[in-house]
Amino acid sequence: MHSTLSGLIAAGITAAMATAAVAQQTVVTWMHLESDPPVVAWMEGVEAAFEARNPDVDVQMQYVANEAFKARLTTMLQSDERPDVFYTWAGGVMRAQADAGVLQDISATVQDGWGETISAGALSAYDYNGAVHGVPWEVNQVGFWYNKGIFAEVGIDPESIRTWDDLLATVRTLHDAGVTPITTGGADKWPLHFYWTHLAIRIGGREAFQAAINSQGDGFAADPFIQAGERFAELIALDPFQDGFLGMTFPESAGYFGDGNAAMQLQGSWNYLTQRTNSVSGAGLSDDQLGWFPFPVVDGGAGAPTDTLGGINGWLVTDGAPPETVAFLRFLTNLDNQTEAARLGVHIPVTIGAAEALENPFFRLHAENIARSDYHQIFYDQDLGPSVGRVVNDVSTDLAAGLLTPQEAARQVQEAWEFETM
Amino acid sequence: MVDTADSGTPARPGLLASWHRTWRRANQRSAFGERYTTAIVFLIPTVTLFTLFVILPMGEAALYSVYRWNGYGELSTFVGTRNYAFLLNNGAFRSALINTGLIILVSLAIQLPLALWMALILAERIRGAVLFRAIFFLPYILAEVATGLIWKFVYDGRYGLVAGLYGWFGAEPPFLLADRELAIYAVMIVVVWKYFGFHMMIYIAGLQAISHEVVEAARIDGASWWQTAWRIKVPLLAPVIRLSVFFSVLGALQLFDLVWALTRGGPANATHTVVTYLYNFGITRMSIGFGSAVGVVLFIICVVFAFGYRRSLMRHD
Secondary structure: HHHHHHHHHHHHHHHHHHHHHHHHHHEEEEEOOOOOOHHHHHHHHHHHHHHHHOOOOEEEEOOHHHHHHHHHHHHHHHOOOOOOOOEOHHHHHHHHHHHHHEEEHHHHHHHHHHHHHEOHHHOOOOEEOEEEEEEEEEEOOOOEEEEHHHHHHHHHHHHHOOOOOHHHHHHHHHHHOOOOOEOOOOOOOOOHHHHHHHHHHHHHHHHHHHHHHHOOOOHOOOOOHHHHHHHHHHHOOOOOOOOOHOOOOHHHHHHHHOOEEEEEEEOOOOOHHHHHHHHOOOOOOOOOOOEEEEOOOOOOOOOOOOOEEEEEEEEEEOOOOHHHHHHHHHHHHHHHHHHHHHHHHHOOEEEOOOOHHHOHHHHHHHHHHHOOOOOOOHHHHHHHHHHHHHHHHHHHHHHHHOOOOOHHHHHHHHHHHHHOOO | OHHHHHHHHOOHHHHHHHHHHHHHHHHOHHHHHHHHHHHHHHHHHHHHHHHHHHHHHHHHHHHHEEEEOOOOOOEEEEEOHHHHHHHHHHHHHHHHHHHHHHHHHHHHHHHHHHHHHHHHHHHOOOOHHHHHHHHHHHHHOOHHHHHHHHHHHHHHOOOOHHHHHHHHOOOOOOOHHHOOOOOOHHHHHHHHHHHHHHHHHHHHHHHOOOOOOHHHHHOOOOHHHHHHHHHHEEEHHHHHHHHHHHHHHHHOOOOOOOHHHHHHOOOOOOOOOHHHHHHHHHHHOOHHHHHHHHHHHHHHHHHHHHHHHHHHHOOOO
């Protein structure tokens, strides 16, 4: 009885001390968009490991869903409740945040040996006016995922799909066989903007994009962008998507693909996991059933076949965040942690040497493609900033719905761009 | 008389006399002054709150609306009326205005008559009336977002209730929320379903306030149920109906969460209301200047309607 009582008191004192210790801890809030359970589990592991080494720091993960995050971020960043470190796709959105002074310049720490450990190409996407406000942690590539079983059944050789015309022929063949050729999440709009923008990359190459953002010539109303709309319209004329595609979100469409209901899906590297998580069984298509081929080239296009579209995603540090935030970010992106991320197939890391641990054959392939690419274009809807980017998503959706002509689509993007840069 | 009226108490000779004495004795802190002090003390919180949360935001929105501003930092790029010019030429905004108009029309032409009809039946003491009142009121209690998600499932072309019904008859199910023509009608069905119970309850309360003697007198005079309803109850209910029309129109002008959960304004911007348009084109695009212009337009529409309606139709209520 006596020992129980003293035990209780001892436990009480320990608890009180623990509370006191918590009170002295520095809190680092980490805002992320990750909902895939295996990825979240890995992130929690990194967080625990960092806290174990730094008992005076308490890293708190905050999850916000993708679309909600984009909507709330502006207000959140200007409030006292802003996270210390948050997810980013870099590009124009990051530049707007940096201009507003809500980000912290961490160049000093990055130059202190940290930057050398990260792929220079990826890191340069985070350089803005000579300052660095965060670091990348992954890259990804957009391309066509396909269902090997369906392709074999219908008799399509994926190797034969090299040009846009080949793709159109494939869509016709699949249609004739009574299969839904492609699935897409039209309600989210951005899955459709991959078509218009990747066609623009193939047709106009880096030069057309550079000319447009420098407001040279006709900008986004120039020929390559009109042609991108025309080629996209050729695909739309074949009725390539599942019924009701304009009402389906990206996760739903990924599940639709994972369930084997459609032959192809144009998506980024992450779809490898998303098509599993959102399938009815939760298993999706296995590595044996899943195939991938790059976005086809367009005959006569100025873009190189090796040009890639995708993301260079990572983390940004906010103004006023404690120094422990940077220490945590450095820990998160170190070789050990990123090697583990690669091994688990969480993403394609940009920390030098980590990608070698990639076991996932698709991620390995994407990593090689991006390494070989001279022009890795960040998603237009991020790179052009939140306002013009969403216009690109809008016009891509309107093209898919047959509401706009290719000329009107290109003109609308150009008008938005002119307004943004006036 | 003036004094008593101002003091807010009924005229009583004794009080009046003492009042006058107080007033005459008055030095700097006269009763007159005290009354002003009271008024000021009571006004300060209201005026402060009204200024802080109504007048200032309105002024700010009007100011932002002539700038291109992404919500960060200083207002720097003055664009004059360009936000408004873009707005008026924007197809998605026109369709948002039309959709809002359609929702108002459906609210007035279908929702309110339905609510009135149900109220006329359920206000009477019949078996099960209370149960049915509760059932029809239930959708109103349901959170808007939950309603949106439930109906999204109902309308789903593959797994939903509608798809099931079509499948039963062996027909190809439609994808209502993915069809640019039909989606807005699907939204309107949900709006009527969700809010008619609220108006029904208002009407029932109004009907119960109508004196029994009037209704009974009509019955004794041989008026049918229909005649009693149309010639006695509805005219006596007129102030309540005018109020519910007011609520209904303002509610339709401000409709947001239901549509957002159901369609997010899609497919391809076909089901935006003015407010979802504001959210999508203003907030999520970090175009606070443009969003403010939408807000100003919506505000003007609301104010014109509210004042116009109150001054004309609700003048005597």
